[in-house]
Amino acid sequence: MTKIIQISDPHIVPHGQLAYGRVDTAPPLAECVATINRMLPLIGPIDMAIVTGDLTDFGTAEEYRRFRDIMAQLEVPYQAVPGNHDIRDAMRAAFSDQDWMPKTGAINWRHDLADLTLIGLDSTVDGASHGHLTEATLAYLREQLSDLKGRPVIVALHHPPFLTGIEKMDIQNLRESRPLAEILSAYTGELKLICGHVHRNIVSIFGGVVCQIAPGTSHAVSMDQRIGAPNCLTKEPGGFLLHEMRSGLVTHTIPIGQFDGPWLFYSDARE
Numbered sequence: 059m060t061k062i063i064q065i066s067d068p069h070i071v072p073h074g075q076l077a078y079g080r081v082d083t084a085p086p087l088a089e090c091v092a093t094i095n096r097m098l099p100l101i102g103p104i105d106m107a108i109v110t111g112d113l114t115d116f117g118t119a120e121e122y123r124r125f126r127d128i129m130a131q132l133e134v135p136y137q138a139v140p141g142n143h144d145i146r147d148a149m150r151a152a153f154s155d156q157d158w159m160p161k162t163g164a165i166n167w168r169h170d171l172a173d174l175t176l177i178g179l180d181s182t183v184d185g186a187s188h189g190h191l192t193e194a195t196l197a198y199l200r201e202q203l204s205d206l207k208g209r210p211v212i213v214a215l216h217h218p219p220f221l222t223g224i225e226k227m228d229i230q231n232l233r234e235s236r237p238l239a240e241i242l243s244a245y246t247g248e249l250k251l252i253c254g255h256v257h258r259n260i261v262s263i264f265g266g267v268v269c270q271i272a273p274g275t276s277h278a279v280s281m282d283q284r285i286g287a288p289n290c291l292t293k294e295p296g297g298f299l300l301h302e303m304r305s306g307l308v309t310h311t312i313p314i315g316q317f318d319g320p321w322l323f324y325s326d327a328r329e
């Protein structure tokens with residue numbers, strides 16, 4: 059049974075700095091890694107992890123080094139797609155020693171696992187916050203899905219293609235929702251779309267498939283659906299997702315941290 063962990067939006071900044079002047083983002087990512095490692099005997103083995111963008115806050119080499127230093131503790135191999143806070147070529151340079159990182163062009167990749175394939179797509183635009191899939195990336199997705207012939211697939215990209223009702227995030231969402239929906243809805247096998255960017259756990263049906271946005275590790279976009287609401291962050295508890303292939307794809311949301319318990323529900327033999 060294939061199991062994949064999704065971590066999203068860690069927004070790592072240089073030592074001594076805070077993201078947005080408020081959030082110390084490195085310790086929550088380290089705690090996320092520690093939470094996953096602690097849970098491995100209970101939920102493992104895990105085949106791989108994916109980070110769905112905004113690995114860093116400004117895409118500097120120093121931030122990528124710090125990100126990799128923290129993630130080096132993770133006892134699961136990982137791959138990543140860029141988010142709007144990443145810089146494509148800086149990210150490429152930071153992971154140039156990794157087989158999955160393309161040498162040129164968009165950071166698109168495919169990884170086949172035992173009973174599931176993971177496809178990563180680059181939805182970033184240089185110097186802009188919104189999401190965009192180039193013709194080449196859409197063609198790449200079409201080709202991979204055609205080749206997979208109905209095998210279960212997870213497609214990962216940073217920008218969600220559906221509206222969440224959080225206006226300041228919705229204006230940054232993926233511009234190519236329609237062609238993406240057409241491609242996904244034509245696939246004959248089980249397919250799930252996974253995203254980041256909104257730092258909240260949100261699920262929708264998109265193009266006939268389930269699409270899920272993962273929570274961030276350190277901070278969330280505020281849940282404020284008023285028209286004209288300011289773009290705010292809150293320090294809600296961080297989390298990550300576990301996607302696993304059972305009789306179909308199942309996703310668990312797991313909070314980061316250590317909590318009281320576990321305790322038996324009953325001290326006698328009842329269940």
Ligand SMILES: [Fe+2]
Nearest residue numbers: 067112141255
């Ligand atoms: Fe983000």
Ligand SMILES: [Fe+2]
Nearest residue numbers: 112141142255
């Ligand atoms: Fe983002």
